[in-house]
Amino acid sequence: MALTTGAMAQDVSGEVSENDQDDSEPVIVVTAQKREQGLAEVPISIAAVDEATIIAAGADDAASVANLIPNFNVYEGFDRSEVAINVRGLTSSTSNPGIDPSVGFFVDGVYIARPAALTGKLTDISRFEVLRGPQGTLYGRNTSAGAVNIYTNEPSKDLETSFYASYGSYDLVDLRGRISGQLADGIGASVSGFYGRQDSFLNDEVTGDPIGESEDYGIRAKFVIEAAPNFELKLIGDYSNATTNASRLVEVFNKDQNDVAAVLQAAQTNPQLAGFVRAVRNVELPFSRDTGRGGPEADDLEQYGVSLEANWDIGRITLTSITAYRESEDFASVDPDFSAADLFLTSVRNEDEQFSQELRIANNESFGRFDFLLGLFYFDSSFETDTQTEFGVPLFGGFNAMMPPNPITTPQSANSVASVSTEAFAAFGQLSYEIIDDLTLTYGFRYNNETKDGVINQDPDPGVNAGSGIPFPLQFPTLLGLTDTVENEDWINMASLNYQISPNSNIYATYSEGLKAGGINASILLNANGLTFDKETSTSYEIGYRNVFDNGMRLNVAVFYTNFENLQVQTFDPTNPANIIVVNAGEAEVWGIEGDFFWPITDGLKLNLAAAYNNSQYIDTTFPGSQAAQIPQIPGVDLFLPAVNDVDGEALSRAPEVTISGGLQYDFALTGNLNASLRSDVVYTSSQNLDPILSPEAEIGAFTIVNLRAAISTSDDQWEFAVFARNLFDEDYYSQIIASPGAAGLIVDPEIATFFGVQGAPRVIGLEVRKAF
16 A cells, blocks of 8 residues: 555445444554554544555655655754744754754654654654644643654564665665564564664765765664554564764855955954954855865764553453653764864763653443543653863864963863753543544643653853953853743644545544744853743644545645644754754644645556645744844945844745655566565655754755655565665755854854755665565
8 A cells, every 4th residue: 555644544345334334444553642443433634655655665764754644754953853843834853952853753552752763763653643733632741733653573483584785875784674474372572683784975175985884783672562462562672773983964054255354454454343354244055975084073863762661451441551761862062164274173971761651541342322431641861961062172273362461272062961851741532422423523732731841950161151351252151050840731632524435435624733842052051041941832723624535545635734833843043053943933833734635546556645834924923033234444345244133924944845755666576476665755854944043044945855766576575676766867956954153153164064965865876686585
């Protein structure tokens, strides 16, 4: 099965049918509302991809699966801990660990607070679901824009093993394996693992060699124990490790060299004018994968976790318990001057642990016309982040000349160590009543109580210490033992009216609310006033229609409007980019339409199309920015001086107006023993701004990605050989652009980049082989 935004899971027989008049029609069963339901019972917009489509499309991570789903994107930032998830035009960047995502992330029912887990390989995946719109009642905290569910495969009834190997461009190596079966009567087990490595997409501008490489590996084990006919346990554990010895940053803009020369010329007669170098126009550099590096870089992520799920059927109700514990640690260091000079080095180390407990009770058979689900949720987590920006001695040359008694002779560091703990409790439920045949009213609720406590210790060296009196452009205060608490108590609602046209067709109208907790900034601070930020709330109205036709054709359409209050935005002062904090940006709204269409054209030929139109805008919101001006002392040169940028009516960052994706797959027999499959996927994304504060430098144009895959397999599905091409036409585009320290006017070399970015992956061509035993 290909893609359907209505729902995805399994086709089952009429025993699960909601319509006794048409028991012969298979009913699609989904679990998006934390229970098995027929597709036509679910009044929300769901996008999902099953394992077969993931394999056929050659999608090996969350970002590539996102290419198959409208109104959903996953962006990796400067390191593995910076993952931005976008649903319906709303994105939460994570450069500041103090901000939670707006899209909740769940693996086998377990909430994962830090979305860095999305950067790994997708192995042993049963299906990948995206729930669009606020999911506050059932999924709780940090789902103001939506939720992502990843489900792994269950152990098989018989012994099964499989192996996958791939080799491709940039010395790509991808190995995966799985073994599954029954250890004893009623005890199933599966173990899967992966190993991968690849050279950097970037080359050293001097030698032409790759600037580094990445390597990752991991393992997952699942045990399913049927302790009794009505009692089942699922024990799951996973571990993964990923390392990279070079960042993915490249130069995107630097200062206009002619204007820099004019400023420096004027400064010869008036030295005070030299400071205007920082205000000179930024000029875009040609797109290039050749770059320079100086200081040591790294991007390492280690994470592991364990969960235990218990399901106990007691007559007409089911009790469910999910207990989980996870830890992760990541370290990233970046050389943002892109040169061999000892100018800048930025590093961040994050350590995180979390414990969660969920209890649910739900009916597994209807009580007349009434269905219910009630639950409790507890969450406890803590993280510590150590952020450090180091400034090299050459940066202080001009300032040393003005203070000979106290020259700066060693690198100076601005650092911040933040420790934040979170404790949350929730009670939730969803109640449904069939008013008349096939017309169901549903009400959902959630009470949420959350507390965050934070401690900040910041002790910058004298050269960058605001209390030292040294006239260096970047200055930071000493903040020792700075503490604060953020408390939130909320009641969240959801209501829907759903009409079942047939077992797999319905029309619905839904009102839903979402919540994203307030938090504590875990970054280098310019003052104590920006330590905390308030919660973000959302309200959404949605009308949807879905239908599965007799010939297997599927159509899903949803129209929506969502309003966000106190929208949390990651921002910074462009004159001091080391200061990345989260603020509440006021109000925003997004409305649009999304849909998808699946058509089995003929035997073996399948087409899927998906599209989304989003109209997003900020309301009563301002960001730090700049405004062009000229001064008499430097005639003819536009200087972009600090100003407040009114973005009222502007589109949200990372919110393309139009996204379109399509896939065409043809399966056919070559011989009696061999089958073939050809698939092409195309993804179009319209223009967008990648910077949270909408810097004009971060505006990118539309781009289109084309992927191809051709495979030959044996008729018994034991062997498969394939070739693939990702980004076939080698489209150049950026996935991240933001200001660098060069934007602050630290111009030892005027060619230092003022904005840097992360490029999208280039064309990758490779071979695959799969073997099942």
